[in-house]
Amino acid sequence: MAAALQTLGGGIGITLHWIAFTPTIEQQATEEQKKKWLKLAQDVAIVGAYAQTEMGHGTFVRGLETTATYDPSTQEFVINSPTLTSTKWWPGGLGKTANHATVMAQLYTRGKCYGPHNFMVQIRSLENHQPCPGVTLGDIGPKMESNGNDNGFARFDHVRIPRENMLMKFARVEADGTYVQPPSSKLAYSNMVYLRGTFVMSAAQALASATTIAVRYSCVRRQSEMKPGEPEPQILEYQTQQYKLFPQLAAAYAFWFASWFMTQQHGSITGSMEKGDMSGLAELHALSAGLKSYTTAVTARGIDVCRMACGGHGYSHASGLPALFGGAAALCTAEGENTVMMLQTARYLVKCFAQSQAGKRLTGTVAYLSAVQPSPVAGNRNMSDLGTLVAAFQHRAARMVRHAAMQMQGEMQKGKAREDAWNSCSVLLIKAAEAHVHSFVVRNFAETVQTVEVDESVRAVLTSLCQLYSLYGITEHAGDFLKDGYLTGRDIDAASSHLSAMLARVRPDAVALVDAFDLHDKILRSVLGRYDGRVYEHLYEWAKKSPLNKSEVHESYYKYLQPFLKSNRAKL
Numbered sequence: 013m014a015a016a017l018q019t020l021g022g023g024i025g026i027t028l029h030w031i032a033f034t035p036t037i038e039q040q041a042t043e044e045q046k047k048k049w050l051k052l053a054q055d056v057a058i059v060g061a062y063a064q065t066e067m068g069h070g071t072f073v074r075g076l077e078t079t080a081t082y083d084p085s086t087q088e089f090v091i092n093s094p095t096l097t098s099t100k101w102w103p104g105g106l107g108k109t110a111n112h113a114t115v116m117a118q119l120y121t122r123g124k125c126y127g128p129h130n131f132m133v134q135i136r137s138l139e140n141h142q143p144c145p146g147v148t149l150g151d152i153g154p155k156m157e158s159n160g161n162d163n164g165f166a167r168f169d170h171v172r173i174p175r176e177n178m179l180m181k182f183a184r185v186e187a188d189g190t191y192v193q194p195p196s197s198k199l200a201y202s203n204m205v206y207l208r209g210t211f212v213m214s215a216a217q218a219l220a221s222a223t224t225i226a227v228r229y230s231c232v233r234r235q236s237e238m239k240p241g242e243p244e245p246q247i248l249e250y251q252t253q254q255y256k257l258f259p260q261l262a263a264a265y266a267f268w269f270a271s272w273f274m275t276q277q278h279g280s281i282t283g284s285m286e287k288g289d290m291s292g293l294a295e296l297h298a299l300s301a302g303l304k305s306y307t308t309a310v311t312a313r314g315i316d317v318c319r320m321a322c323g324g325h326g327y328s329h330a331s332g333l334p335a336l337f338g339g340a341a342a343l344c345t346a347e348g349e350n351t352v353m354m355l356q357t358a359r360y361l362v363k364c365f366a367q368s369q370a371g372k373r374l375t376g377t378v379a380y381l382s383a384v385q386p387s388p389v390a391g392n393r394n395m396s397d398l399g400t401l402v403a404a405f406q407h408r409a410a411r412m413v414r415h416a417a418m419q420m421q422g423e424m425q426k427g428k429a430r431e432d433a434w435n436s437c438s439v440l441l442i443k444a445a446e447a448h449v450h451s452f453v454v455r456n457f458a459e460t461v462q463t464v465e466v467d468e469s470v471r472a473v474l475t476s477l478c479q480l481y482s483l484y485g486i487t488e489h490a491g492d493f494l495k496d497g498y499l500t501g502r503d504i505d506a507a508s509s510h511l512s513a514m515l516a517r518v519r520p521d522a523v524a525l526v527d528a529f530d531l532h533d534k535i536l537r538s539v540l541g542r543y544d545g546r547v548y549e550h551l552y553e554w555a556k557k558s559p560l561n562k563s564e565v566h567e568s569y570y571k572y573l574q575p576f577l578k579s580n581r582a583k584l
């Protein structure tokens with residue numbers, strides 16, 4: 013993702029060509045179609061956009077309005093934007109950069125609608141980059157961040173494409189207009205599952221970047237007096253600064269390891285799907301949706317904590333933190349808005365809970381749901397033991413999933429329709445799904461630090477980081493663990509004191525832990541996070557390059573300030 017983030021220059025960005033358009037061809041095109049388009053895309057002989065979202069619909073894909081109507085007389089699809097709200101809106105690169113797009117449209121053949129499918133549409137001339145006939149294109153205007161990428165709009169006025177431009181790996185339309193069903197209607201969504209999985213690594217990299225900047229700067233910055241008369245300490249010596257930064261640093265490692273698991277899961281499940289075994293699709297969707305939602309939300313919040321921990325210089329674009337925050341904030345909305353994605357995970361959990369109630373043994377990331385005992389066995393737990401911490405998170409998640417599911421069953425027993433019962437429990441469902449993903453991240457972190465092939469001294473540091481991440485989660489959500497007595501007040505106090513000890517233990521390795529991300533200054537783009545630590549001289553150099561400093565007296569003085577001052581002085 014980071015490499016793909018390289019843009020060709022202001023206003024031109026080909027991020028989505030790499031992370032969405034090209035993978036869609038890889039995952040949704042037939043071998044024949046790959047021969048035609050995949051190499052062109054990989055060699056950037058064409059540039060593409062992934063055009064799914066419309067002005068009126070982003071989340072509800074089944075509600076998309078763009079149509080692709082099959083005309084058997086010419087064996088073509090007619091792509092059309094029937095309403096204003098059907099205008100494709102947001103796709104990266106669509107407005108000014110791409111000359112092709114995979115367009116998600118409602119497929120009509122023989123008068124029947126078969127739902128959203130992907131179609132390859134050329135949108136600009138390969139000769140002069142002018143829009144193709146019937147295609148209207150433009151940029152949607154400035155955004156919160158990532159203005160190096162154009163996010164565009166597109167309208168189609170009965171644009172004709174050959175039948176072969178429907179991406180037909182899963183579903184097909186024959187020459188006579190016959191529709192051939194795919195093994196699962198959700199296979200058209202497979203690119204979104206893949207992209208959500210990559211967002212977990214993007215979140216990890218973003219949080220790694222922010223913590224690298226903030227930890228390094230916190231070693232350069234000296235401020236205030238810890239003891240009267242003593243020299244000003246590095247701000248990283250303040251426990252509050254460690255409490256702000258080290259849980260974010262631990263989360264960066266946790267998400268990095270979670271993205272390894274996600275990538276491995278995606279590979280093995282899509283491998284089985286290639287052989288026709290669709291059994292893993294539901295779990296893959298639920299895991300990618302939940303992890304994407306959880307990691308991007310924690311990352312966006314965490315980057316802002318890092319920004320605030322750097323004081324005024326953190327608020328300057330010199331720090332690189334506002335841009336990182338803007339990018340990470342986009343990840344919370346793009347590729348499936350976080351609330352909606354977490355609800356998809358909740359839907360899967362409720363289904364699995366019902367299956368375990370009916371006696372089915374659960375496997376995969378939900379196996380713990382059937383293993384956890386409802387009645388807690390309270391007692392003095394060893395809150396520094398990773399196994400104890402993992403079990404606590406799994407108990408919390410199982411309790412919350414059970415509570416949300418039972419609440420929903422109760423609503424339905426009172427006569428509510430399933431959909432109404434779902435909606436009236438959706439806040440509980442979201443919290444239960446978040447607890448589930450949190451428990452997965454903790455378990456995966458613990459298993460990784462115990463099994464990863466590293467020097468024992470490195471394992472010790474990673475174990476401390478995993479303890480810190482888990483203890484922080486328990487103390488931040490103490491009520492969830494206390495609710496049924498699974499943890500006691502004494503356990504929470506023990507967790508807090510262990511957390512303080514972990515902050516002190518991680519401190520000596522903090523710089524090494526961020527250096528280990530190996531983020532080059534050119535990638536970090538931060539004066540505060542420079543590897544050489546020479547912040548102040550480079551901050552001054554950076555400021556001098558501000559456009560406002562091009563002239564000693566800015567033109568605005570002569571235009572506005574001078575006449576204003578003059579008129580005020582004349583009244584004295």
Ligand SMILES: CCCCCCCCCCCCCCCCCCCCCC(=O)SCCNC(=O)CCNC(=O)[C@H](O)C(C)(C)COP(=O)(O)OP(=O)(O)OC[C@H]1O[C@@H](n2cnc3c(N)ncnc32)[C@H](O)[C@@H]1OP(=O)(O)O
Nearest residue numbers: 014070071072073198201217218297339340342346347348
């Ligand atoms: C190195 C250092 C570097 C440092 C820096 C590092 C980086 C720093 C950060 C820098 C970043 C800067 C860049 C900015 C961002 C650029 C990228 C932007 C890219 C964004 C691209 C996009 O944004 S592209 C559009 C995405 N737009 C969606 O994402 C729509 C969501 N909306 C849906 O996805 C469906 O609308 C939704 C809701 C499922 C309902 O779908 P629906 O109504 O059809 O389905 P239902 O809910 O009815 O569910 C019926 C059954 O289908 C099952 N099911 C549903 N989906 C399934 C699926 N996918 N696979 C399998 N099963 C699925 C479900 O589980 C049910 O199963 P069951 O019945 O068994 O329970």
Ligand SMILES: Cc1cc2nc3c(=O)[nH]c(=O)nc-3n(C[C@H](O)[C@H](O)[C@H](O)COP(=O)(O)OP(=O)(O)OC[C@H]3O[C@@H](n4cnc5c(N)ncnc54)[C@H](O)[C@@H]3O)c2cc1C
Nearest residue numbers: 062063064065069070071102103104342346347348349351
């Ligand atoms: C930087 C950026 C890049 C993007 N790039 C692309 C791209 O390349 N290609 C592309 O096709 N799209 C792209 N998008 C669009 C993106 O996929 C959509 O913005 C996203 O899917 C959310 O849809 P929406 O904006 O219509 O919000 P909506 O779906 O309207 O959601 C708005 C609010 O309503 C709530 N809501 C909606 N449905 C439900 C529900 N069922 N239950 C509870 N709450 C609900 C949501 O939680 C959300 O808070 C991009 C967006 C951004 C910000």
